[in-house]
Amino acid sequence: MTDETIPAADSVLDARGQLCPMPIINAAKAMRGKPPGHVLELLATDRGSLADVPAWAEDTGNELLAHREEDGVYVFLLRKGEEAA
C-alpha cells in the first residue's frame, strides 16, 4: 500500500472462494470481540462483495477505509467503529 494515510491491518480474513453470504458472516465474526479501531483486511473473490461489504460496513458502524482489486481479488480495509458489535 502506497498511501500512507491508510493504516496497516491488525488482522486478515481470507474469504477468497466464498460466496454470499459467507464473506459477510465471517467478516462479522472476525470483528466480534475486537476493540474499536481494529483494522481488518478482508480478501474476497465474490463479486457481490463489491456491493455487500460497503453496505454491511455502513449498517454496522464499521468504516470502509479503502478497497482495491488485485488480480481478481477484492481487498477491503475495514476499521471497527466505536459503536460496532
Place this chain on the structure above:
Amino acid sequence: MLDETASPAIGTEEVRALVQEEVRKALERDRATRRAAFIASKGTLDWAYPPLILSTTAAASGMESAVFFTFYGLNIIHRDFERKLKVDPVGNPGMPMPVRLPDLLTAMPGMVPAATAMMKRRFASHNVATIGELLDAARESGVRLIACQMTMEVFGYEERDFVDGVEFGGGAAFLSTARRGHVTLFV
C-alpha cells in the same frame, strides 16, 4: 395566535430543513430498522437457502433476526434436513438443466434424486455454503429459529426431531417479533 413580536418568523426552507433533520434522527433512533423477521414455508433444498442467507446476513449486519419455520419449511431445521431437502424439477421451468426435458419425463422415478445431486454438486463446485453450515452460522450469530407448533402437530413432529437451538411457537410468537421490525419476508 402567535405573537410575532415575541417569536421571530422563520422561513419555509428553514422549517423544512428542521423537519428533515428531525425525521433523520428519528429513523436513526428507530429500533425497527435493526430487526428482521422471516417466514420459511418451503421444504426444498433450493428454497431453504433464501431465508437462511438473509437471516444470517441480517444478524451479521447487527440486526436481531428471527425465522419462523412453518409447513414444509420445517424440513430445513429437521435433524434429518440432509435427506429431507431435495430439488424437484417437476413444474420448475426455471431450473437450469443440461437438457430440457418435458414435464412427463421430469416426473419419472429417479429424477428428484438426480436433480438434488446435480444441484448439490453445482453448489459445492461454486463453494456455496451448505445448509448445515448456514444453520451453524445462524445459531452461532443468535438468529432465532422458531418452529411452528401447529404444523408440528399436524405433521406428527416432536421437539426432539429438530436441530438444537430451535424454539417453538405459533403465529403470535412470530408476529410479536415481526411487528417490531421493518424487514419481514415470506419465503
